Amino acid sequence: MLVQSRPGHVELLPALPEAWADEGRVRGVGVRGGLVLDLRRRHGRPTEATLHSVGGRTTTVSYAGTARSVRLAPGGSATMRDLAP
Numbered sequence: 001m002l003v004q005s006r007p008g009h010v011e012l013l014p015a016l017p018e019a020w021a022d023e024g025r026v027r028g029v030g031v032r033g034g035l036v037l038d039l040r041r042r043h044g045r046p047t048e049a050t051l052h053s054v055g056g057r058t059t060t061v062s063y064a065g066t067a068r069s070v071r072l073a074p075g076g077s078a079t080m081r082d083l084a085p
Contacts, residue, residue, distance in 0.1 A: 002039060005031035012039070012046045012063040012083065033057055035072075050079040 004011045029037040040048040053072035
């Protein structure tokens with residue numbers, strides 16, 4: 001699993017297929033709350049996550065015990081880098 005979500009919270013998960021563990025990118029993953037996620041990974045960890053919102057929302061993005069609050073305007077997006085502790 002790459003991501004788990006519920007309204008107001010998006011958690012990036014460490015579970016990856018072995019073939020994806022070195023480096024990869026996925027685009028257009030639908031997450032709860034009307035958001036879409038684009039994710040880059042390197043050495044099994046997320047390096048960049050971009051959230052896109054249709055209607056605008058504030059959500060929390062977490063990975064490995066760290067969390068960031070993100071406010072998205074309607075039709076907006078936000079990119080987070082250096083996610084891994």
